[in-house]
Amino acid sequence: MTITSDNAGGAVEEQKLITLTIDGIEISVPEGTLLIRAAEQVGIEIPRFCDHPLLEPAGACRQCLVEIADDGRGRGMPKPQASCTMTVMPGMVVRTQVTSPVARKAQEGIMEFLLINHPLDCPVCDKGGECPLQNQAMTAGRGESRYEGRKRTYAKPIAISSQVLLDRERCVLCARCTRFSNEIAGDPFIEMLDRGALQQVGIYEDEPFESYFSGNTIQICPVGALTSTAYRFRSRPFDLVSSPSIAEHDSSGAAIRVDHRRGTVMRRLSGEDAEVNEEWISDKDRFAFRYAMQKDRLRHPLVRDENTGELVTASWPEAISIAARRLARARDDAGAAVITGGRLTLEDAYAYSKFARLALHTNDVDFRSRVHSEEEAAFLAGVAGSGLGVTYADIETAPAVLLAGLEVEEEAPTIFLRLRKGARKQGTKVFSLAPFATPGLTKLNGMLIPCAPGAEAAALSDDHVQSTADSAGQMNMITEMRAALGQPGAVILVGERLAGVPGGYTAALALANETGASLAWVPRRAGDRAAVEAGLLPNVLPGARPADSAEARVDLGVAWGSEAIPVLAGRDTNGIVAALGDGSLGGLLVGGVHLADLPDPAAARTALEHAAADPDVCVVSLEMRSSDITEFADVVLPVAPVVEKAGTFMNWEGRERAFENAFGDTGSNPDGRILSMIAREMGVPIPATPHALRAEFGQVGRWDGEPVAPPEVAPAGTAAAAGEGPEAAAGQAILATWRMMLDDGRMQDGDEDLARTARRPVARLSAATATRCGVAESEQVAVTTDAGSITLPLEITDMVDDVVWLPMFSPGSHVHEMLRAGAGDLVTVRPGGDAR
């Protein structure tokens, strides 16, 4: 057996194998393997608590003691050794509890010690039934306790954050939680306090355990010491049905486990997938699942009563029939368009795409309910059909990674954890183009290349480096970054924020070409990549077919058995909203869009009001819960949440992440099935089930002809940085903004404990800009446009001057709605003391 692995230099080198004997069984394992892992390979499970394969060895609990009969040099070791810290040596002879009375007694002794101060909570403990201590006490413990003394007691539980509770009596002090927080998440907000038998996990009171990854500590706790407020006392493990699934909150494609009882999700845990999320998920993936159980969940179709103008409950056949009739009329009249959010599975996205092209005869289809551009559409056309590109393993081993318009901890937490692993273990050098170094970048030991919003393209672009770098310092950083990206294996990750920067994607592609670095698009939402593949773009048909290519249309027409592939160029979301507003569109099919996400929610609302007022314009909305589209819709069709359907998310890597429904038949329908029913009424065949949709998408296949031309947009000049462009006048600044992981997003509704761990919304200014605008640290600052104002406390930040940062969609700061502005726009900044 030879095991190969890529080393940092990219060369493949053979790993040395070490042969040793464990309980009489000879085995060869790679050099550096810990004894406890080697034993696992011969089927011997040595009991353990502090040991965790993804954490650094600690040797703290001493449960895994084994006898070393021969250390490989012909000598036995006088004391039993912790198998979780000792690596294999050639010729070693190891005897575990299976064959060694010494090891057996040592393990029983440790187990007895662990239990003397452990409370008899098992009958009421959340962990009971899935507890490593309980299980191993049965296998490695004594039948009866010899302890006759006093147990150590504490008040319990104490909240170490709003969602994590600590029961110190149950804690066996294995330090898995503290090590996870230190090593993996980089959030050392919990630590051991005190000493001896009174040692305990604790927090610094001024800094509670507000980590985006805190829930992982609950899952890896080998006892019931850490529990979640959301799940505490809700269920017993043996009453739960566990279904593997894929997290729907971001484009990571993290494997999760959904534990449910009688049709109700009780909790979610991380699944194990070494290639994707290892064993970790974000708190959003873990705790945000009650959104599907809210009171506004739609259970029946609604149809607008023509007489009263009210939405009334309708039967499925009635609602489907009306939707089909109205959409057909709109199509034949002024035309109908489709906008979807970024949350669709590949199957549902494909159904929308086919529905748009065949049932509505239009290329007016776009999944981008956020800031977007024509340049981005051209860039995404190149992403489509590119298959599995840069992977998690690639970013872990990359010598350098550039983040352009992407805050990984907020937008793609699984990438953040992998990058951090790479930065810690391989020294991956991380660069970020942003106005300031976020805590996430700091935890990656990353280098900030300071960039005002809008200046990213110039920083990425070689031609403009000389002319626009605002200082020698920035120049040097860019030079260093370009040199680092020239190393084999280097990666550029671009985020959706770059869509708001003219020339951003063009420059990123050029940089990748020049340096040889791999480029990957990291969207924020779980359905974004699948939407691109399925052709939910005006310029791309399913399977990466260019919409403007006759050949591609013919090719698709053959696959679909139709000659009616639309020829007319489509409009993007902004174009569709504008058309709806000016009456040049007859109908709109909406698939789960939140108005506040749109670049200009007010304009969209006006357009929808216009549509609602016009009896000839129809709006059909497929949504799970009543939304701000509902009130304008003529037909509302309830769709199934992720747990109630099967499907495939395609993550940012281009990896297909298929999942089955967690529940049996709940009577809800996925988008694809509903579209199939409407289409049937309109005479268009669309498969009904996810599996059939996936199969058909596979048959339609990937376009292998001429691809869509890559974007060519000249990078925008730097704004304030070079003293050109929108000059920040007195009291003005350039707006920087992006979404936080935990904010007012609707898929976090109902999980209040989670919401309380969100970052406190603040406005950020540099010290110089704050002085210029007349505001001081912690004071209220008002950020204003003609449309409105946002007032938040100021946090002076080491950041680019003349820039103000606001969270895009956090409590009190809904930037698109409240300011009708976006990143790169000029806003007014002044003291907002009397606003609260």
Place this chain on the structure above:
Amino acid sequence: MTTLTPVLSAHWHEADSFTLAGYERGGGYRALRMALNRQPQDLTTMVKDAGLRGRGGAGFPAGMKWGFVPKDNPNPKYLVVNADESEPGTCKDIPLMLATPHTLVEGTIIAAYAIGANTAFIYVRGEVLHVIRRLQQAVADAYEAGYLGKDILGTAYDLDIIVHAGAGAYICGEETALLDSLEGRRGQPRLRPPFPAVAGLYASPTVVNNVETIASVPAIVANGVDWFRSMGSEKSPGFTLYSLSGHVTHPGQYEAPLGITLRELLDMAGGVREGHELKFWTPGGSSTPILTAEHLDVPLDYEGIAEAGSMLGTKALQIFDDTTCVVRAVLRWVEFYKHESCGKCTPCREGFWWLVQIMERMEAGDGTDADLEKLLDLSDNIAGRSFCALADGGVAPITSSLEYFRDEYLAHFENGGCPFDPAASVLFGQGFAHRVVEA
């Protein structure tokens, strides 16, 4: 008959022994000038040849430790002096630093030069504020005199010494816990490997030596290897400080060649408390198994004590006479280890919590034969199963006292309580003890 060999303690009787002037008058900093004229590796070889063994308890050859420092490591190298003297009974480093702090400073400079360190730390037990102040003054005076800082004595060698006060944890005397504490972390032992010589302070090559070890270096440099080896035995050469305390007529520091016997030391110290017999004693602090009167002629060196079933440790000879209840003494020690267990590993953390409760019952006369077996079994489950040596030391009093004084344990529960008068064992005079009893 072995005689005393005052080297470290030669000038302790002088009123100004702690000042720079007093130290220089006795030949102080002469060795430093000699050392800086030699190649660093020559000094390591010299200490190796002298056979100087670590005086902190384990007796590891100091020169060998210095030799482990990798030459090709690009990181800075550090010397850390372990002055966190906290072992019950051990009281040699603190008087040394109080009486002649410059001996330590001079030794630190020579050792740092030998290993190529430009920064040295002296980690002093935080409770001994007066010692810290004296050490700080000595370091300041050494800077003033040009023995520290840049270009020491014109040799282009730079060294800074930082005196760091601990925060009151016994475990920080364990070298890796000390390094964590010095780095500003929680003082808990680190996993080895890597050993400090490769990745110690700030993950850089680090030598950690005890105060007495380092303070012995100037004398070796000044007087030579042969002189040093003329004292002590082949495997345990040199002089050392023996600290006599407890039921002894003249307690204190007795500097003698390694291998002297307790009988000889007791003769010099005026014998066991008048009117009493030696009952048991520790050779090197509470972490070393106790010995009895039958071991009076065992040579007090590393090999001799090991052969007798104990360890030389810190040579802290605590003398207990026949008034002492061994159960009571052991309970006090076990209480200490329970208090000082750092909490990192299970057997030490939970084991001492339990042992104290059993020992309390023993002393109160509520023990049983089964408890004695349990004590031994639990001790067996702790010793050699823990992360560091703290717990091994902690159960040593239990196992050794049961070996020699099992009957006395039994007497406690046959008697329904302690058969001894605790007042009789106190040291501060019968009058006081009577007053306590009458009150």
